[in-house]
Amino acid sequence: MFRVIDYVSKNDNRLSGYQPSLFKFDEDARKASTDQLVAQIAPMIHANDHGVTFTELFATTCNLSPPSADIYRDAIDILRDHKEVEVIGASTGKPTQARIQDSDRIILPEQRNLFFTL
Numbered sequence: 001m002f003r004v005i006d007y008v009s010k011n012d013n014r015l016s017g018y019q020p021s022l023f024k025f026d027e028d029a030r031k032a033s034t035d036q037l038v039a040q041i042a043p044m045i046h047a048n049d050h051g052v053t054f055t056e057l058f059a060t061t062c063n064l065s066p067p068s069a070d071i072y073r074d075a076i077d078i079l080r081d082h083k084e085v086e087v088i089g090a091s092t093g094k095p096t097q098a099r100i101q102d103s104d105r106i107i108l109p110e111q112r113n114l115f116f117t118l
Contacts, residue, residue, distance in 0.1 A: 030074075033067045037075035040065075045085050051107030053090075054100050073100050083109055 044061070045051060058072055079085045080097070089096040090103035
Protein backbone atom coordinates (compact mmCIF):
# COMPACT_ATOMS: atom_id res chain seq x y z
CA MET A 1 0.00 0.00 0.00
CA PHE A 2 2.67 2.53 1.06
CA ARG A 3 6.03 2.35 -0.52
CA VAL A 4 9.03 3.92 1.25
CA ILE A 5 11.90 4.66 -1.07
CA ASP A 6 15.47 4.38 0.22
CA TYR A 7 14.46 3.31 3.71
CA VAL A 8 17.21 1.32 5.45
CA SER A 9 16.11 -0.14 8.79
CA LYS A 10 19.67 -0.28 10.20
CA ASN A 11 19.80 3.52 9.93
CA ASP A 12 16.62 3.89 12.00
CA ASN A 13 17.76 4.78 15.53
CA ARG A 14 14.49 3.51 16.98
CA LEU A 15 15.17 0.03 15.62
CA SER A 16 18.95 -0.14 16.00
CA GLY A 17 19.04 1.30 19.52
CA TYR A 18 21.85 3.65 18.51
CA GLN A 19 21.71 6.95 20.32
CA PRO A 20 24.03 9.63 18.99
CA SER A 21 25.92 11.51 21.67
CA LEU A 22 24.33 14.72 22.78
CA PHE A 23 27.78 16.13 23.51
CA LYS A 24 30.24 17.06 20.81
CA PHE A 25 33.82 17.80 21.77
CA ASP A 26 35.89 20.15 19.69
CA GLU A 27 39.55 20.39 20.66
CA ASP A 28 39.02 23.14 23.25
CA ALA A 29 36.06 21.39 24.89
CA ARG A 30 37.94 18.08 24.94
CA LYS A 31 40.95 19.71 26.65
CA ALA A 32 38.73 21.45 29.20
CA SER A 33 36.91 18.19 29.93
CA THR A 34 40.18 16.28 30.25
CA ASP A 35 41.62 18.89 32.61
CA GLN A 36 38.50 18.83 34.75
CA LEU A 37 38.55 15.03 34.91
CA VAL A 38 42.21 15.10 35.99
CA ALA A 39 41.19 17.23 38.96
CA GLN A 40 38.18 15.02 39.75
CA ILE A 41 39.69 11.55 39.25
CA ALA A 42 42.75 12.05 41.46
CA PRO A 43 40.75 12.45 44.72
CA MET A 44 38.63 9.40 43.84
CA ILE A 45 41.74 7.26 43.52
CA HIS A 46 43.23 8.75 46.70
CA ALA A 47 40.03 7.85 48.59
CA ASN A 48 40.38 4.15 47.74
CA ASP A 49 43.33 2.32 49.31
CA HIS A 50 43.20 -0.56 46.81
CA GLY A 51 42.56 1.56 43.73
CA VAL A 52 39.83 0.92 41.19
CA THR A 53 39.60 -0.69 37.80
CA PHE A 54 38.95 1.55 34.85
CA THR A 55 35.53 -0.09 34.47
CA GLU A 56 34.63 0.66 38.10
CA LEU A 57 35.75 4.26 37.80
CA PHE A 58 33.95 4.87 34.53
CA ALA A 59 30.76 3.03 35.53
CA THR A 60 30.41 4.90 38.82
CA THR A 61 31.05 8.36 37.37
CA CYS A 62 30.10 8.35 33.67
CA ASN A 63 26.50 9.42 34.34
CA LEU A 64 27.77 12.47 36.21
CA SER A 65 29.75 13.92 33.31
CA PRO A 66 29.58 13.98 29.51
CA PRO A 67 33.15 12.88 28.63
CA SER A 68 33.62 9.61 26.79
CA ALA A 69 35.75 6.69 27.92
CA ASP A 70 38.52 7.97 25.64
CA ILE A 71 38.55 11.32 27.46
CA TYR A 72 38.69 9.45 30.78
CA ARG A 73 41.66 7.48 29.45
CA ASP A 74 43.38 10.73 28.39
CA ALA A 75 42.91 12.13 31.92
CA ILE A 76 44.35 8.97 33.48
CA ASP A 77 47.31 9.14 31.09
CA ILE A 78 48.02 12.69 32.33
CA LEU A 79 47.79 11.58 35.96
CA ARG A 80 50.11 8.67 35.23
CA ASP A 81 52.59 10.93 33.40
CA HIS A 82 52.68 13.20 36.46
CA LYS A 83 53.14 10.17 38.73
CA GLU A 84 49.87 10.84 40.58
CA VAL A 85 48.59 7.33 39.79
CA GLU A 86 49.93 4.03 38.51
CA VAL A 87 48.11 1.74 36.14
CA ILE A 88 48.51 -1.95 36.92
CA GLY A 89 47.93 -4.22 33.95
CA ALA A 90 45.27 -6.83 34.62
CA SER A 91 47.13 -9.48 32.64
CA THR A 92 50.57 -8.89 34.18
CA GLY A 93 49.86 -7.45 37.62
CA LYS A 94 52.66 -4.95 36.96
CA PRO A 95 52.70 -1.22 36.24
CA THR A 96 52.16 -0.46 32.57
CA GLN A 97 52.53 2.57 30.34
CA ALA A 98 50.23 1.11 27.70
CA ARG A 99 46.82 2.63 27.01
CA ILE A 100 44.59 1.70 29.94
CA GLN A 101 42.28 -1.28 29.44
CA ASP A 102 38.92 -1.82 31.11
CA SER A 103 40.19 -4.32 33.68
CA ASP A 104 43.44 -2.49 34.51
CA ARG A 105 43.64 -1.17 38.08
CA ILE A 106 44.40 2.47 38.87
CA ILE A 107 46.27 2.85 42.16
CA LEU A 108 48.31 5.38 44.08
CA PRO A 109 52.04 5.10 43.45
CA GLU A 110 54.24 4.25 46.42
CA GLN A 111 56.12 7.51 45.98
CA ARG A 112 54.12 10.56 44.97
CA ASN A 113 54.96 14.06 43.78
CA LEU A 114 54.51 16.92 46.21
CA PHE A 115 53.34 19.35 43.51
CA PHE A 116 51.11 18.69 40.55
CA THR A 117 50.61 21.18 37.74
CA LEU A 118 49.19 20.90 34.27
